[in-house]
Amino acid sequence: xxxxxxxxxxxxxxxxxxxxxxxxxxxxxxxxxxxxxxxxxxxxxxxxxxxxxxxxxxxxxxxxxxxxxxxxxxxxxxxxxxxxxxxxxxxxxxxxxxxxxxxxxxxxxxxxxxxxxxxxxxxxxxxxxxxxxxxxxxxxxxxxxxxxxxxxxxxxxxxxxxxxxxxxxxxxxxxxxxxxxxxxxxxxxxxxxxxxxxxxxxxxxxxxxxxxxxxxxxxxxxxxxxxxxxxxxxxxxxxxxxxxxxxxxxxxxxxxxxxxx
Amino acid sequence: xxxxxxxxxxxxxxxxxxxxxxxxxxxxxxxxxxxxxxxxxxxxxxxxxxxxxxxxxxxxxxxxxxxxxxxxxxxxxxxxxxxxxxxxxxxx
Numbered sequence: 490x491x492x493x494x495x496x497x498x499x500x501x502x503x504x505x506x507x508x509x510x511x512x513x514x515x516x517x518x519x520x521x522x523x524x525x526x527x528x529x530x531x532x533x534x535x536x537x538x539x540x541x542x543x544x545x546x547x548x549x550x551x552x553x554x555x556x557x558x559x560x561x562x563x564x565x566x567x568x569x570x571x572x573x574x575x576x577x578x579x580x581x582x583x584x585x586x587x588x589x590x591x592x593x594x595x596x597x598x599x600x601x602x603x604x605x606x607x608x609x610x611x612x613x614x615x616x617x618x619x620x621x622x623x624x625x626x627x628x629x630x631x632x633x634x635x636x637x638x639x640x641x642x643x644x645x646x647x648x649x650x651x652x653x654x655x656x657x658x659x660x661x662x663x664x665x666x667x668x669x670x671x672x673x674x675x676x677x678x679x680x681x682x683x684x685x686x687x688x689x690x691x692x693x694x695x696x697x698x699x700x701x702x703x704x705x706x707x708x709x710x711x712x713x714x715x716x717x718x719x720x721x722x723x724x725x726x727x728x729x730x731x732x733x734x735x736x737x738x739x740x741x742x743x744x745x746x747x748x749x750x
Numbered sequence: 751x752x753x754x755x756x757x758x759x760x761x762x763x764x765x766x767x768x769x770x771x772x773x774x775x776x777x778x779x780x781x782x783x784x785x786x787x788x789x790x791x792x793x794x795x796x797x798x799x800x801x802x803x804x805x806x807x808x809x810x811x812x813x814x815x816x817x818x819x820x821x822x823x824x825x826x827x828x829x830x831x832x833x834x835x836x837x838x839x840x841x842x
Binding site: 501506519545549570632634670673708709713 | 755756759765768769772775776778819822823824825828829836839841
């Protein structure tokens with residue numbers, strides 16, 4: 490069963506705050522994460538399937554999968570003093586790989602890749618207690634050529650069908666965005682207008698339109714990571730987004746969203 | 751501002767350079783070696799003299815022009831700053 494759908498920003502400055510970041514803004518985004526945490530707890534989940542855009546952490550240039558599923562026993566990652574280790578919902582992960590392949594998606598699977606902060610920054614703030622197992626789902630967002638938005642949406646449609654047919658209570662969480670340009674000369678000037686227009690469309694249940702975006706449009710808007718949201722949108726269809734927060738910092742459009750199902 | 755994409759296909763000639771940035775970002779042992787002796791760590795990675803000049807200290811534009819992935823430059827730089835000045839950060 491697919492019982493919940495969320496999207497969360499994951500910028501590391503929300504976890505480890507340098508003096509350059511507005512503390513009140515960080516706390517407001519964390520307050521939105523706390524709402525997600527409460528919702529995840531209320532949903533009595535068996536698993537959280539997290540759709541993340543790897544920051545060249547699980548996959549370096551030795552192998553760059555467009556779409557991948559982590560299907561090991563547990564998944565671990567480190568960030569400075571933080572040490573994360575999450576159990577994986579193995580039956581669900583395996584079902585996603587097997588049925589995804591059956592449905593025509595040539596997925597890579599891994600049982601040992603490292604966990605990227607795209608996954609553990611949101612989970613740091615939103616994982617309910619007691620914790621539930623996860624299934625990390627990778628979408629290549631930073632290493633061109635990335636999968637087309639249309640393909641992400643189609644994968645999301647298949648993923649939604651797979652999850653709805655399962656006995657477990659599962660929440661989907663897309664991690665990433667919104668506009669930011671890490672490492673480029675546009676780092677200090679994200680496209681907040683683009684983000685606000687996007688959020689209005691999502692609140693109106695027009696997520697399907699995002700499948701028609703091009704990779705060039707996403708890159709230009711600082712939204713290469715939106716592929717994780719587009720994947721989730723394929724799974725939730727016409728559901729309307731409840732925007733918990735949109736907090737533009739000097740370098741990042743921080744959004745936290747739920748699609749009530 | 752150009753119409754050039756912000757993130758480009760990483761050229762094969764920059765593989766070692768990107769590998770070194772990745773190691774600084776994601777391999778704490780290598781990052782410590784880099785902090786202790788950048789020249790030795792970069793030589794270990796097989797970087798050219800020009801690549802080494804761009805990496806220590808980090809010159810983003812020089813590295814990106816040599817094919818470094820902008821995100822890797824960004825996060826390698828952040829990890830080095832986290833390692834050098836851990837007290838300057840608030841940990842949640």
